[in-house]
Amino acid sequence: MISNLIKKIGRKLYNLLAIFVFLLIWEVAPRIGLADPIFVPPFSKVVYAFFQLILSGEMLTDVLISLQRALLGFGIALIIAVPLGLIIGWFDRVEKFLDPLLQTFRQTSALALLPVFILIFGIGEVSKVAIIFWGVQWPILLNTISGVKTVDPILIKSARSMGASPITLFVKVILPGAFPSIFTGIRLSATSAILILIAAEMIGANSGLGFLIYESQVKIEIPNMYAAILSIAILGLVVNYLLVLLGKRIMRWNDTSVISGKE
Amino acid sequence: MSLSSRKNINLNNKGNEFEYRIKAENVGLTYKVKGENNNKKIDLVVLNDLNLKVKSGEFLSIVGPSGCGKSTFLDIIAGLINISSGRVIIDNKEINGPALDRGIVMQGYALFPWRTIQKNVEFGLEIKGLKKKQREDISKKFIELVGLKGVESRYPHELSGGMKQRIAIARALAYDPEVLLMDEPFAAVDEQTRETLHVELLRIWEKTNKTIIFVTHSIEEAVFLSDRVAVMSKNPGTIKEIINIDLPRPRDNGDLRSSPEFSRIRHEIWELLHDDKVENQESKTRVEEVAKVI
Numbered sequence: 001m002i003s004n005l006i007k008k009i010g011r012k013l014y015n016l017l018a019i020f021v022f023l024l025i026w027e028v029a030p031r032i033g034l035a036d037p038i039f040v041p042p043f044s045k046v047v048y049a050f051f052q053l054i055l056s057g058e059m060l061t062d063v064l065i066s067l068q069r070a071l072l073g074f075g076i077a078l079i080i081a082v083p084l085g086l087i088i089g090w091f092d093r094v095e096k097f098l099d100p101l102l103q104t105f106r107q108t109s110a111l112a113l114l115p116v117f118i119l120i121f122g123i124g125e126v127s128k129v130a131i132i133f134w135g136v137q138w139p140i141l142l143n144t145i146s147g148v149k150t151v152d153p154i155l156i157k158s159a160r161s162m163g164a165s166p167i168t169l170f171v172k173v174i175l176p177g178a179f180p181s182i183f184t185g186i187r188l189s190a191t192s193a194i195l196i197l198i199a200a201e202m203i204g205a206n207s208g209l210g211f212l213i214y215e216s217q218v219k220i221e222i223p224n225m226y227a228a229i230l231s232i233a234i235l236g237l238v239v240n241y242l243l244v245l246l247g248k249r250i251m252r253w254n255d256t257s258v259i260s261g262k263e
Numbered sequence: 264m265s266l267s268s269r270k271n272i273n274l275n276n277k278g279n280e281f282e283y284r285i286k287a288e289n290v291g292l293t294y295k296v297k298g299e300n301n302n303k304k305i306d307l308v309v310l311n312d313l314n315l316k317v318k319s320g321e322f323l324s325i326v327g328p329s330g331c332g333k334s335t336f337l338d339i340i341a342g343l344i345n346i347s348s349g350r351v352i353i354d355n356k357e358i359n360g361p362a363l364d365r366g367i368v369m370q371g372y373a374l375f376p377w378r379t380i381q382k383n384v385e386f387g388l389e390i391k392g393l394k395k396k397q398r399e400d401i402s403k404k405f406i407e408l409v410g411l412k413g414v415e416s417r418y419p420h421e422l423s424g425g426m427k428q429r430i431a432i433a434r435a436l437a438y439d440p441e442v443l444l445m446d447e448p449f450a451a452v453d454e455q456t457r458e459t460l461h462v463e464l465l466r467i468w469e470k471t472n473k474t475i476i477f478v479t480h481s482i483e484e485a486v487f488l489s490d491r492v493a494v495m496s497k498n499p500g501t502i503k504e505i506i507n508i509d510l511p512r513p514r515d516n517g518d519l520r521s522s523p524e525f526s527r528i529r530h531e532i533w534e535l536l537h538d539d540k541v542e543n544q545e546s547k548t549r550v551e552e553v554a555k556v557i
Contacts (some may be wrong), residue, residue, distance in 0.1 A: 158373035
């Protein structure tokens with residue numbers, strides 16, 4: 001019993017070993033002169049700066065404003081892209097009509113469009129939310145379309161043979177059948193939401209985590225810069241973990257791990 | 264051919280038309296496909312002048328070479344495919360579309376993976392518009408009938424192939440169809456499970472008095488289960504011969520499969536199918552090409 005527990009803890013520790021080694025190098029390298037401590041301060045100083053930022057309330061403000069932008073853009077994307085994807089996936093004619101346009105838009109990087117969005121929406125909140133919406137809706141839209149199109153035909157046949165009306169078929173077969181794919185799209189988009197957000201905040205903002213990184217660098221408050229980067233990494237991990245957990249809860253029926261914890 | 268004297272014996276014995284649950288009259292199905300050289304469309308005749316009458320409460324199997332259209336014919340009865348000519352009548356009404364008076368069981372189980380076993384069985388009952396309590400009672404009853412009491416709250420991926428097919432049968436029976444259409448339902452399960460399922464199916468059939476149309480490529484399976492076996496030929500697909508299976512019921516006591524009578528009937532059907540192969544040798548390649556185009 002006890003030896004099992006020790007083995008279990010040992011395995012967990014082994015999982016985290018690479019991180020420990022990395023942090024150790026980070027801590028030691030600047031101290032023994034392998035790295036310039038001004039540009040790469042030791043990890044402990046970053047942690048200190050991290051807690052200073054938390055205590056001063058600055059971190060919370062920036063995290064909240066960033067989260068608000070991300071969630072807003074993400075929410076709008078969800079509301080528009082999922083129904084649109086369902087329609088495109090279900091009606092062949094709509095797909096044939098829209099596909100060339102979608103393919104072209106999809107290849108247009110969200111960040112390339114940022115100046116356009118700033119021109120149109122100004123430098124305020126709207127342009128940032130809009131750019132996040134633009135970036136995150138693609139994975140959701142495309143995965144919804146493919147989810148609808150790849151619902152097992154035998155399930156559709158089975159439901160139809162039982163006299164299911166088109167609406168029943170859609171609600172009880174197509175929608176749940178496409179759900180794992182839609183959820184994959186949501187997870188992918190959550191990652192890109194954070195990415196786009198940070199970039200957008202670096203270019204034109206006066207708050208948020210991206211702004212904090214940028215401003216710290218300009219003011220040469222290097223530990224703060226690393227602290228902000230660290231908080232983004234933690235944020236990404238937490239969001240991914242929560243989504244995986246949510247996916248497992250909703251899709252208990254799924255045997256293949258469409259929603260595994262890894263990217 | 265000496266065998267043709269057997270044809271329709273059963274039907275001639277009892278002339279009463281009202282005993283037939285399903286009548287397929289001169290059924291034809293033709294698809295338009297692109298020709299190989301030019302883009303001119305040509306007709307691909309899948310079924311031609313197919314006639315079949317199925318009696319109420321009968322267990323009828325359809326065997327035939329692959330590509331003869333036996334599964335297609337089953338889909339036609341299910342109302343999933345519209346025919347080009349002729350008509351199919353069920354209980355004196357012409358079939359137009361799927362309905363709950365026919366239940367279908369497919370080779371691939373077709374259970375909804377996101378529904379629990381009980382919710383799967385309830386699917387047809389939901390379409391029928393039954394209340395929650397009624398649905399629960401009925402689904403539980405049929406899960407018990409197929410011998411799987413206790414798996415109600417499981418999900419399909421937790422069940423073996425044989426169990427999934429039992430649930431598919433329970434689902435098709437739950438909404439109480441007159442006719443059960445089975446499309447190679449046991450092709451994907453192992454030999455031993457299949458034999459168990461044969462006995463189970465016969466037990467359920469006797470208990471529920473359903474009319475069963477059973478499509479299979481296994482002659483042995485057809486002979487073991489059926490009252491009559493319809494043998495199809497292909498190019499175009501049609502009923503070639505109908506064989507009465509006069510083996511005594513119940514068929515699960517003793518080793519019926521190795522009895523001389525069983526072997527004789529099996530051989531008879533085998534020869535019918537074999538004739539067909541030889542006849543069609545020439546046209547075979549041609550149709551396969553066309554089939555690829557589709």
